Amino acid sequence: MKIISTKREGELKIAFEGELDHHAARSALSRISQLIDIELPRKLVLDLSSLSFMDSSGIAIIVHSYRRMNELEGSLVISNVPGQAYKVLSAAGINRIIQVDKALV
């Protein structure tokens, strides 16, 4: 999985590309934590538009980012979520706690 980050005026956007499973999760988690620590954003956007697959490993990453952004008193948005990943997030009830925006088909 590839991670691409961009920052503009206090907003950090992290885009995932490829498949997010347990194999990819460890390095993704440390990369995201590192980016948040360096940038200390007011708003974090996780862009899932180029994610072709995600399992519950993605939930752990999102929950971790949510906790970290709460500590920083910032906000978190999960954007452009493809159908499969959206189904995983709703099965876990994540969309009831965190703003999850479905991708437009």
Added chain:
Amino acid sequence: MNYNNEMNLSFISRSINESFARAAVSAFAAQLDPTLEELEDIKTAVSEAVTNCIVHAYPDRVDRIYIRARLFEDNTIEIVIRDKGVGISDIDKARAPMFTTGGGERSGMGFTIMESFMDSLKVKSKQGRGTTVIMRKRISMRYAGRIGA
């Protein structure tokens, strides 16, 4: 019930094989002519079960994971994922949402996702002997007449 086809797969518990396992099972399941969503459901459930074997069954060794998939006459796929690992002491607890012994990298939602993406889920386990997960999903019939089924 009779089955029309069967495949067996074994591989070692390295995390790089998670993507191989879900791709292999979904390629086999494609024979039932599932929708893209049904195929993604199967991939997701397989990914969760195989991850459990790697993270929990064999926490400090690399060992074998076995998958058997069968296609039944009523367009149901049965996927059996088995390990010879440490086993689960309390299955009800392990299946409960948010419960995990896997630390901050895991969400504790694996069994919940398997349950919601498949029609049925059965878990059998013996401590020190291993765990077997049996999942079934009925694939919707999209055509009145099927060719070559």
